[in-house]
Amino acid sequence: MRRASLASSVGRLGRFGLAFPIAAAVIVALMPWLGLGLTIQRELQLAAIYALIVAGFNIGYGYGGQLALGQVAVFAGGAYVTAILYNHGVTELTIAIVASVAFAGLLGLITGLPGLRFADWSLALVAFFLVLLIPNITDLLSAQTGGVIGIPGIQGPTLFGQALSAKAFYVVTIVVSALVLLLYRNLVKSRYGNGLLVLRHGQALARSVGLSPYRLRLSAYLWSALPAGLAGAFYAYFSSYIQAGVFDFSLVTLMLAASALGGTRSIWAAPIACAILVVGPDQVAAFDKYSVLAYGVLLMVVGVGFAAGLAGVGDTALARFSGRLRPRSQAADVASDGAAGAGRSDSPDPLAIAGASLSTRGVSKAFGGVRALCEVDFDARQGEITAIIGANGAGKTTLLNAISGLIPLDSGEVRLGEEVISRLAADRIARAGVSRTFQTPQVPDTLSVLDVAASSRISRRRLPSVEVGLRSPRYWKVQRQDLLRARAALAFVGLEHDEQLPAVALPLGRRRILEVARSIAAEPAAVLFDEPAAGLDQEALESLAAVLRKLRDERATVVLIEHNVRFVMDVADTVYVMELGSVIASGPPEVVRRDEAVIASYLGHRHAAPEGPAAEVREPAKVGDGD
Amino acid sequence: MATELAGPNGAVSTAVANVLDVRDVCFGYGDLIAVWDVSFSARAGALTAIVGRNGAGKTTAMMGIAGVLPCLRGSVALSGSELGSMSSWNRSLAGLCLVPEGKRVFRELTVEENLNVGLPRRISGAERKERCQEVYGCFPILEEKRKHLAGSLSGGQQQMLAIGSALAMRPKVLLVDEPSSGLAPTAVDVVYETLDKLKRDGMAIVLVEQMVEDVMTGIADEVVVIEQGRVVLHDAPDRISLKDLEHRLYVA
């Protein structure tokens, strides 16, 4: 009973959440008839135009982690395209929008592509350089762009052939902007946004849940550029005069400040922030002189102190209002009844986690001069827990990384069932059904427990981001399935009561178990555990052992890399012992523990290392490694 | 100032002033606590061996004592004065030097430059030379290779350099973390002989090892066994049977 009312109240709040922005948009659109003066009308229109740019920037930066500072160049491009069309007699807004947006997409891809090769500062500086060059580029193309003078007198936009008055154009701007913002809000509050946050957390994590960083980044660039093109189209008719001098660094500054003020992960706060920054300097004369300084200070303060901006404040207020602090989980924002209630029946569908066998033959890998893996043969069967133990530097984690595709093999092959997966990309291997956990749980800090569990399902049933943004019927169906399976996975590991908590709020042991839930939510063929027992106390160890046994009983294929020998001897059906990259013993625990070579290896004995320049043989330092 | 050293049977012996006193320390990473309530001491002219399995918490303990990890509970005292939250650089300049595990040297610097990093700023050029000569005295091969990049040295030579760079700081207590790991037997012998000589010359040494046998035979004056982050055994080597120890570490 309690569960039902929580779900429905969450659903209600979600509905409440969308009603607000829609109502606000309607009111703003009707402002001219409610006595709004021309000045404020134009300022609001400009704020809406800027909000489009900021929304695009936010999806690129707040979600994608990429500082898409070339937005202003794309904005300029869109404005010029519309202006040039006007010069050729085309005043139809729909055509101008399509052309500008298309050009924006192209420009966005071009300016974004380098980001695949170099990131951070290099990308930001190249974007700034481009903005600096806008006057030069328009000058070179002066035949079309009017050079330094620009294109004046852009007037009389038409919509479907009908001329638009200033007021009508205002309404069109507001309505279209609101719809686009809604689309973007849908995009970010969904599996697509979550996928971006996963990628932002780390490439290894993204790959291990089956997402291709390359494709995801590219789509993020596209999505972040398109609204800037649309904004440009509106801007051309709004300002009537397009000239290169307008598109300069101060516009970049404004965009950054609006994003910081509203919160880089919020879509709805963007128009509010833009309105403040557009109207503010005009209303407060003194502010105009200090506006740039204020923007700079704002960015510094937000950068150092408050990561969430306005939206964070709003979130906290809403949470206090609803009585519980929770992250913006997609489940909470889903206003649909069905999806919110999914998985709440008494007997959730059993997860299909019966696995396929996982085996390696002759796998070898060397780093520099040192052999990390030496002809490793290994078999894991379904319905069994197969463990790999060994001292540090033995190659356990290297083997795990090799199987999951994060490092390439020098030789040998890896099979999942009958399929050879050794030469595939890591995300492809994950989609084939190989799931893994990390010794330091990789949990994006803005996702809820339920979102994390569901994140492995993003790649399982792929949907074009457009469908996600438009909330197609197929999207709802897939969403329902995902939540069902994610909830079932959480219930399987015992985390079902925590589904709305921020995932990072869980203690270490439970975060590890959450990774298990994430792994099984995708109904994997094999699950690989990377030292899940490290640093856990007795109680947490017992919970972990219970989950592993439960998985085995459901006939999953479980592979366990561990240090904790006692734990392994307790749970495993088959144990492999590695030393210096080779398997030195394998078999049931009782047999392996008595093996002389294993005892000697475990207590430590002199490794005869060859003389020669020592290369880095250690696997990347992790928590607990090297003790 | 005599300190009482209590063995597990309650037998008490008095020891001379401890150079290093570690009392009930806890260290960890985030919410992963790796070391619980560990206590031991180190005296001048003696070697305390810390042994334990892989993952027992030995390296975390050393990093914590050296000041790299914050001390969540307990205290570390050097020559009687508590270090509190002193930074790792100040600890090493005060005389508490750690040779971390993994042959950790500055690969892109030469051998000579490596030794020079630790030397305090205010010493004369002559003293710098003197200190480097002391290190070369322990490890002659380093003098030969002094203009070579540390990354081009063999594993054994790198380990010697790692120890040497700590020695150049003239520490009061030297912490050495698994110096024999990944080394050829001949190199290990050199390292152990050097540690033995340093001990006999009066240095306090804390040696962390996985290789139980070596620390038991001869070199160690005191053995501390760590398992799952806690001290499970703390005694003089002649009071511990090797078989017992193996059993406790591996089976229990």
Add this chain to the structure above:
Amino acid sequence: MMTTILSGLSDGALYAVVGLLLTIPLVRTGDFNFAQPAYIVLGEYLLVSLDNHHWSIIPILIVLLALGGVLGGAQEVVLLRPTRGRDTALVTMLGLFIAIQGFVLAWWGPNPESASFFGGSSTIHILGGVLQPVDLWLIGIAVVAAAVLHYAVRRTRWGVLGRASMTDEVGAGLRGVNVPRLRTAAFVLAGALSAAVAVFIAPATGINSDNALTLVVFAFAAMAIGGTGSFGGTLLGGLAIGLVYSFAERYLTADWAQILPFVILCIVLVIRPTGIFGVRRLRLV
């Protein structure tokens, strides 16, 4: 022709100097201090004010050094330490860049200013080309600075400690190196020098708050093309850009003079991200 070459070298030297100063925190701390060129602009405006009060050059330099040093140190401690390695680090540094520009606008107003060079503005003839004293100074400073910094990093104790910290921060701490202080000191040094070098840059470029962006972008291009993390590379990269700019301005158009360096930058970044002589990529640490 010679004048084109000479003006290219002096422009290039200017960008090289800014780039060399940016390289200091880069090789000591791993940070790219985007705000540093704004220090130059701030110094330029201060120079004008002090000039108007008839201060002589040495006291001006002292004030600029002090101001830049304090600002740099404050930036590292207040802005960078809390954000280093996190995704808000860029935005925070951009914030300081913008704030300095905003301060300049609020205090001195939006009009461009000018300052004359303390060494005079006579015409110097070299090999058939013409130069001004400030141009010679800039070339000289760039070459000397590159040499001195290269030597310092490679051969002095100061350089050894910096390289050790960048290689292994924890290991350096274990060997007595106060890494946080080393980082702050790098920002103090680079900041002080940046404010002071305004004395040479102001006469060459004119004084305008918009210049900060041009400076940072072209200095970055110098570093990226010549080699990020390399002082010699940055010098060569700067000179190369200056020459390209100068020749393009003379034989093509002013627009191409700005665009060509950008094109070259993009090509180099794609083919060889560390630059021609580079040793480290421009990543956030």
